[in-house]
Amino acid sequence: MKKEKMKCVKCGGWAGETTLVIDGFRMRAWKCKKCGEEYLHPEDAEKALILNKYKRGMKVKVGTLGESTIVRIPKELAHALGLEKGKEVEIKSKDAKHIEVVI
Numbered sequence: 001m002k003k004e005k006m007k008c009v010k011c012g013g014w015a016g017e018t019t020l021v022i023d024g025f026r027m028r029a030w031k032c033k034k035c036g037e038e039y040l041h042p043e044d045a046e047k048a049l050i051l052n053k054y055k056r057g058m059k060v061k062v063g064t065l066g067e068s069t070i071v072r073i074p075k076e077l078a079h080a081l082g083l084e085k086g087k088e089v090e091i092k093s094k095d096a097k098h099i100e101v102v103i
């Protein structure tokens with residue numbers, strides 16, 4: 001990624017590129033070198049909002065596809081997680097009520 005400078009809205013100082021990790025999600029950001037104000041990359045901020053939204057859970061219907069049982073992942077969540085056709089993930093049974101998908 002090209003190094004870009006950005007002016008801080010709060011103090012007018014220069015903000016440099018940085019990476020913030022929130023809940024294991026690496027987000028592109030800028031941090032003001034003068035006052036420390038942080039600015040998230042708008043695309044990553046949007047993804048973080050979507051991930052946060054699905055923390056509360058969402059009901060989806062179980063379906064079948066050929067011999068497989070399928071659970072649909074909403075498009076916006078798949079996009080935020082970087083899930084796309086052909087990507088390999090790992091499924092784990094946690095207990096009688098939970099499964100985990102590790103990306």
Ligand SMILES: [Zn+2]
Pocket residue numbers: 008009010011012013032033034035036037
């Ligand atoms: Zn500043």
